[in-house]
Amino acid sequence: MSTWMDIAALDDIPPRGARVIKTRMGCVALFRTHDDQIFALDDACPHKKGPLSDGIVHGHAVTCPLHNWVIDLETGQAQGNERGQVNTYRARVEQGRVLLDISRLAARSAA
Amino acid sequence: MARRLVIIGAGMASGRLLEELFDRQPGAWDVTLFGAEPRGNYNRIMLSPVLAGEKQFDEIVTHDAQWYQAHGVTTRFGEPVVRIDRHARRVISPGGVTEYDKLIIATGSASFFIPVPGKDLPGVIGFRDYDDVQTMLDAARRPGGNAVIIGGGLLGLEAAAALNAQGMKVTVLHLMGHLMERQLDEAAGYLLQKELENRGINVICNAHTKAILGHDKVDAVLLEDGRVIDADLVVMAAGIRPETRLAIDAGLHVERGINVDDRMQTSDPNIYALGECVEHDATVYGLVAPLYDMARVLAQVLTGQDAAFVPPAVSTKLKVTGVDLFSAGDFADGDGREDIVFRDPARGIYKRLVLQNNRIIGAVMYGDTADSSWFFAKLKSGEDISAIRDSLIFGPAYQGGAPADPLAAVAALPPEAEICGCNGICKGAITSAIENGAHDLAAVRATTRASASCGSCSGLVEQLLALTLGEDFETPTEAPVCGCTDLGHDDIRRLVRARGLKSIPAIMQELGWKTSCGCHVCRPALNYYLICEYPLEYRDDAQSRFVNERNHANIQKDGTFSVMPRMWGGMTTPDELRAIADAAEKYDVPAVKVTGGQRIDLLGVRREDLPAIWADLNRAGLVSGHAYAKGLRTVKTCVGTDFCRFGTQDSTGLGIRLEKILWGSWTPHKVKLAVSGCPRNCAEATCKDIGIICVDSGYEVSVAGAAGMELKETEPLAKVATEDEVIALTCAFVQLYRENARYLDRPHKWVARVGMDWVRGQVVDDADQRAALIERFEISQSVYRKDPWAAQAEPDMRREKWAPLADLTLEAAE
Numbered sequence: 001m002s003t004w005m006d007i008a009a010l011d012d013i014p015p016r017g018a019r020v021i022k023t024r025m026g027c028v029a030l031f032r033t034h035d036d037q038i039f040a041l042d043d044a045c046p047h048k049k050g051p052l053s054d055g056i057v058h059g060h061a062v063t064c065p066l067h068n069w070v071i072d073l074e075t076g077q078a079q080g081n082e083r084g085q086v087n088t089y090r091a092r093v094e095q096g097r098v099l100l101d102i103s104r105l106a107a108r109s110a111a
Numbered sequence: 112m113a114r115r116l117v118i119i120g121a122g123m124a125s126g127r128l129l130e131e132l133f134d135r136q137p138g139a140w141d142v143t144l145f146g147a148e149p150r151g152n153y154n155r156i157m158l159s160p161v162l163a164g165e166k167q168f169d170e171i172v173t174h175d176a177q178w179y180q181a182h183g184v185t186t187r188f189g190e191p192v193v194r195i196d197r198h199a200r201r202v203i204s205p206g207g208v209t210e211y212d213k214l215i216i217a218t219g220s221a222s223f224f225i226p227v228p229g230k231d232l233p234g235v236i237g238f239r240d241y242d243d244v245q246t247m248l249d250a251a252r253r254p255g256g257n258a259v260i261i262g263g264g265l266l267g268l269e270a271a272a273a274l275n276a277q278g279m280k281v282t283v284l285h286l287m288g289h290l291m292e293r294q295l296d297e298a299a300g301y302l303l304q305k306e307l308e309n310r311g312i313n314v315i316c317n318a319h320t321k322a323i324l325g326h327d328k329v330d331a332v333l334l335e336d337g338r339v340i341d342a343d344l345v346v347m348a349a350g351i352r353p354e355t356r357l358a359i360d361a362g363l364h365v366e367r368g369i370n371v372d373d374r375m376q377t378s379d380p381n382i383y384a385l386g387e388c389v390e391h392d393a394t395v396y397g398l399v400a401p402l403y404d405m406a407r408v409l410a411q412v413l414t415g416q417d418a419a420f421v422p423p424a425v426s427t428k429l430k431v432t433g434v435d436l437f438s439a440g441d442f443a444d445g446d447g448r449e450d451i452v453f454r455d456p457a458r459g460i461y462k463r464l465v466l467q468n469n470r471i472i473g474a475v476m477y478g479d480t481a482d483s484s485w486f487f488a489k490l491k492s493g494e495d496i497s498a499i500r501d502s503l504i505f506g507p508a509y510q511g512g513a514p515a516d517p518l519a520a521v522a523a524l525p526p527e528a529e530i531c532g533c534n535g536i537c538k539g540a541i542t543s544a545i546e547n548g549a550h551d552l553a554a555v556r557a558t559t560r561a562s563a564s565c566g567s568c569s570g571l572v573e574q575l576l577a578l579t580l581g582e583d584f585e586t587p588t589e590a591p592v593c594g595c596t597d598l599g600h601d602d603i604r605r606l607v608r609a610r611g612l613k614s615i616p617a618i619m620q621e622l623g624w625k626t627s628c629g630c631h632v633c634r635p636a637l638n639y640y641l642i643c644e645y646p647l648e649y650r651d652d653a654q655s656r657f658v659n660e661r662n663h664a665n666i667q668k669d670g671t672f673s674v675m676p677r678m679w680g681g682m683t684t685p686d687e688l689r690a691i692a693d694a695a696e697k698y699d700v701p702a703v704k705v706t707g708g709q710r711i712d713l714l715g716v717r718r719e720d721l722p723a724i725w726a727d728l729n730r731a732g733l734v735s736g737h738a739y740a741k742g743l744r745t746v747k748t749c750v751g752t753d754f755c756r757f758g759t760q761d762s763t764g765l766g767i768r769l770e771k772i773l774w775g776s777w778t779p780h781k782v783k784l785a786v787s788g789c790p791r792n793c794a795e796a797t798c799k800d801i802g803i804i805c806v807d808s809g810y811e812v813s814v815a816g817a818a819g820m821e822l823k824e825t826e827p828l829a830k831v832a833t834e835d836e837v838i839a840l841t842c843a844f845v846q847l848y849r850e851n852a853r854y855l856d857r858p859h860k861w862v863a864r865v866g867m868d869w870v871r872g873q874v875v876d877d878a879d880q881r882a883a884l885i886e887r888f889e890i891s892q893s894v895y896r897k898d899p900w901a902a903q904a905e906p907d908m909r910r911e912k913w914a915p916l917a918d919l920t921l922e923a924a925e
Contacts, residue, residue: 008916016628016654019916030916034628035458051670054658054718056631063631065658065666070631102919 002090003103010036010096018053018062023105028089029053030098031073033060038098039073040091046071046084113141116413117202117209119192119357120217121146123155124386124402126173128215131410133182134543139414142184143209145202147218148240149189151179155240156399159266159431162244163273195361197379213381213413216358216369220351220387220397225261229323235345238270243346250344251277258282259332259342261320263290265429267348268307272431274344275312282340283307284318284332286349294427294438298454298461299477306434306459315340351397353388368395373419375409385409391420398425424491428480435620437483440473440490441465448472453504462504469497481623482506484519520598520606520622521574528609530575531568536561541572545579552576570602593632595624600636600853607640613648615641615655629655636854639741642777643849646891659739663899664721667714674700674713674724676733677774680748680766680786681709690731698724708745708783710736722910725900734774734898741855742777743784743845746770747795751788751805760805762788765834769803769841775896776888779852779861782845797825800858801841806830810837814844814870815862823859826867829875843874843881846888 013019013032020027020043027043029052039060043053050066060073070079076086090101118125121144129152132140144151150172157171179186187206194203201210222237224230234250236243250256251274258274260267263285275281283290289300290307304314319335323345332340353368364370364378368390375383385405387397396402401423411418426439453462458478464486465473471490476483485507489496496503524530526539541561549555555572556562562569576584589599598606603622612618615637619629629637638655653661664672676691691711695703701715716724725735737743746769749755751762766786773784785796786803796802798818802825804811809832813825828844831837844858847870852861862870873880903910 005919012916014654019912021917021919022915023919027915048668049670051666051718054662054666054670056634056657057654058630058634059627061630066668068631105919 002101004092004099005102007098007100010038010093010098013038013098016057018055018057020051020053021100023102025105027051027053028100028105030091030100031057031062033057033073036093038091038093040089040100041071041073041076042087044086045069046078046086047082052086113139114212115210116140116142116213116215117145117211118142118215118217119145119195119202120219120386120388121148121150121152121186121188122217122219122386123152123173123399124219124406125215125217126152127403127406128217128385128409129174129182129184131407132413135410136414138183142182143211144179144184144186144188145190145192145204146186146188147191148242150241151175151186151188153241158238158241158244159269159273161241162247162270163276168241168244192357195357195382197361197382200381211381213383215409216377216382216384216388217386218354218357218388220353222347223350223352224347225320225349227320227322229325229329230347232323232325232329232345233327234325234329234343235323235347237347238266239351247274247344247346248277251279253343254278256280256343257341258344258346259284259340260346260348261332262348262350263287263314263316264293264348264350265291265427267346268303268429269431270346270348271307271312272310272434274346275310279344280311280313282313282315282342284320284334284340285314285316286318288316290314290316291429291436291438294475295436295477296463296475298463299436299438299475302459302461302477303429303434303436351387353390353395355388358384358388366390373408373421374412375405375420376412383409383412392422394422396425398427400425424487426483426487428483435476435478435480437476437480437487438474439483439487440471451500451504464504466496466500469495469500471496481620481625484523484623518574518578520602521571522578524606524609530571530605530609531559531561532605532608534560538575541575542579545576550576550580550584568601568605570599571605574602592636593630595619595626595629595633596622598622603637604640604644604851604853607644613641613645615652631657635660639777639779639854642895643891646894660741662718662721663725663735663739664716665739669715671715671717672721673738674716674721674728675706675710675736675738676728677736677770678710679770680746680763682748682763682767683711687731687733690728690733694724694727697727706738708738709747710738710745712738719914722903722913726903729898729901735900737774740777741780742775742782743770743773744781745783746773747783747785747799749786749788749793751786755788757791758788758805759807760788760810760834762786762794762803762805765803765805765810765837766794768834769838772838772842772892773845775898776845776849776892777895778845778849779854780857782848782858784841798822799825801825801844803837803841808832810834812837812840815859815867817857817859819857821859826862828871839881839885840874842888843884844870846884846891847873849891850884850887 015032016034018029018031020029028040029043031039043051045052045064047069050064052062054065055062061070063070069082072079076088078084092099152174154171154173160166161168190204190206192202192204201208222239236246256279258279258281260271260283263283271281271283289297290303307314321335322333324331324333329342329345332342355365355369358369359365369384369388371377371384371389371391375385377384386402404423405420408418408420429436449466451464460478463475464471470493474486524538528538530538536559540559544555544558549558562572570589591597592600612621618637634655638652641649658666664674695713698720700713704712706712746766748763748766752758782800784801785794785799787794787796788805796804798816802813811830812828814828816825817823848858
């Protein structure tokens with residue numbers, strides 16, 4: 001089941017940039033890539049919890065600002081030789097609005 | 112005595128011919144050049160950017176009056192030849208009679224005006240020369256004007272995009288079912304039409320023009336289906352017609368164009384022809400590459416060599432800013448032909464290769480043309496691609512054994528592109544030195560001086576050696592910047608300069624980046640190179656900055672930031688200290704630290720508090736200390752003559768002066784200075800990037816020290832008598848470093864690479880060079896000498912952007 005919530009306008013997030021939203025499960029980063037897709041991931045690198053939302057966004061990946069781990073935005077997997085995984089959430093853009101599927105955020109908090 | 116050569120037509124073909132001729136045999140011919148236009152040779156294919164306002168006419172002039180004079184060419188511009196008298200071997204023009212030994216006809220082509228009523232009305236023009244461009248620009252100056260372009264081919268669409276950019280309402284009428292049908296297949300034509308329509312251009316395909324309406328000037332265009340389209344300007348771009356009138360009158364053999372043989376000779380052995388006016392082997396040419404081939408062949412023939420024109424495979428790129436389109440070869444469907452197609456609708460990318468007998472015979476690309484030169488090379492060579500067929504469409508980056516051709520970027524440079532900036536040596540000069548026997552870097556340096564100064568173009572010179580000598584030369588290349596490119600830092604900097612690349616996408620496109628938008632390694636480097644190269648034009652890209660430079664603060668391990676105001680020369684006041692103390696309390700700053708750079712660091716500030724704490728500090732007169740920047744950090748000082756009994760000069764005052772001049776500047780890596788008031792060196796100046804030691808007789812300036820992961824004492828640059836001289840040397844050194852170092856190389860690393868002697872030569876010995884460096888530094892500082900903390904009124908810095916986008920702590924729990 002999905003619960004889509006309207007979060008903000010696409011233009012509130014800079015291209016090749018990110019903004020965070022606060023949730024009970026911690027901060028979730030919304031990334032806007034060069035092709036105007038939106039990806040939602042926990043805002044914490046699996047390495048040392050660096051704020052991914054402050055990293056450089058390139059292609060469909062972000063580089064953590066602390067130690068340059070590269071995280072795949074589509075899967076949440078650390079790339080290269082690193083091992084690690086970030087939670088991802090479903091997000092989409094509809095008519096210039098960013099929608100986030102908050103069902104997992106709610107489910108996790110209920111559990 | 113030199114023989115007399117008369118050339119009719121001063122276009123691109125004859126311009127190239129003259130160059131080829133004078134390179135081979137200077138002085139052998141006494142040349143008279145006639146041109147119907149009142150100006151000399153210019154790069155006609157660049158008229159579209161002039162029309163779009165992206166270039167000035169001066170920038171596309173290929174040969175100026177000086178050039179003609181230097182090569183002894185008699186120019187007769189604005190004087191059309193009216194008749195050729197073949198029997199007396201002379202041409203007749205308004206200025207009289209000119210005799211020739213050999214005659215070259217290079218009259219080019221004219222726009223084809225479709226034969227409809229009204230085609231001769233004022234306001235109906237072609238698009239061939241600079242006069243046409245001026246007419247169009249005049250029309251575009253009137254607000255709300257309507258332009259109709261008849262013909263949706265290469266030229267028509269360039270005109271349409273340019274006039275649209277100039278503010279006209281543009282309609283393109285195209286006879287065929289899709290745009291550019293000679294170069295594009297339907298799918299690419301569709302993407303192109305969509306892009307143009309997004310820009311507000313009205314595109315009508317299958318449009319049959321019935322008449323052009325108007326009385327004393329054009330008013331509208333009438334289509335066969337009855338539609339009427341308003342028009343203040345009609346541009347005929349439905350094709351070109353070889354300009355053959357003179358040749359026909361002279362009784363030469365002319366069919367569609369002036370017929371020439373493989374040696375460019377017409378039916379008269381004393382008359383040659385080249386360019387768009389000729390027909391060779393039943394083909395008429397309208398693109399520039401074959402014209403250049405003709406020019407080379409004819410120059411060889413005129414100098415007594417054997418040569419034959421072979422029709423080359425040609426490719427097309429549309430010169431519309433923001434539209435990436437490439438087409439080459441044959442792409443019609445047919446028996447025995449196979450297609451490989453790649454589409455990415457989301458990104459608007461379409462690529463298609465047409466194969467026959469395992470060879471590429473055609474290629475169409477839209478939206479991403481980075482690999483076009485690679486495909487085109489395979490098309491021209493007729494290489495068997497069966498081994499790489501499966502991954503062929505993905506381009507060179509995906510071919511296991513065949514990395515991208517790192518020479519492509521250098522190969523694409525024109526001969527006049529400057530390779531060695533220090534000595535002003537262009538590609539052509541280096542290539543000819545190599546051809547004349549300079550077969551390694553040392554030999555090229557000895558003969559041309561290219562790369563003999565700072566050496567940063569060595570990589571490019573080596574690539575030219577590889578390009579010219581082929582497999583005989585082994586390239587010792589600089590390591591690539593990152594996995595996105597095969598080029599090293601030095602090569603990129605030189606190519607950015609030589610090719611005038613002014614944006615990150617332009618660099619990635621033109622230098623064949625292998626990724627869509629780079630990575631965290633290359634993007635900050637490119638952003639810096641552009642800031643340095645084009646301080647007035649380039650707009651800093653925040654998303655290509657490391658986090659610290661984007662947030663104007665230093666990120667800490669827990670994601671909080673440190674905030675450090677500037678303390679000029681390490682001096683502060685009770686008021687400043689009070690403001691810092693107040694801010695520390697107000698924002699619950701967990702740690703306050705005195706740094707080694709003589710200032711105070713507030714550690715552990717929350718991201719969303721940054722704009723507010725900056726505003727508070729700004730109010731007390733404090734500005735950003737750039738403690739996070741690849742830029743000027745601190746100028747550390749001792750108290751000098753003010754208080755110290757040993758001080759020889761006002762080291763504090765000099766430090767403050769230096770910091771006020773240098774602050775805000777971006778550099779390849781951080782830059783730290785110190786000024787000590789006497790040789791006891793309390794400010795520890797001899798391990799800084801630039802260190803100044805005051806002595807009784809003046810100032811000892813030394814550079815390239817290090818006290819980080821490496822420890823290194825500074826090396827003497829010069830000893831000078833006054834503060835002003837110290838400042839001049841410092842600014843010049845910093846600018847030299849800014850312009851030449853690789854991104855993330857500290858000055859000591861860079862100096863080790865280029866040599867202290869060269870640095871001293873540029874900054875100390877050469878007064879003109881020093882002045883030029885200082886001037887360029889000042890130009891850059893006129894933009895960047897400012898406080899980023901105070902820029903909170905700018906959209907990127909608005910306070911809400913630092914805060915979370917939304918707070919779902921309540922909703923998510925429901």
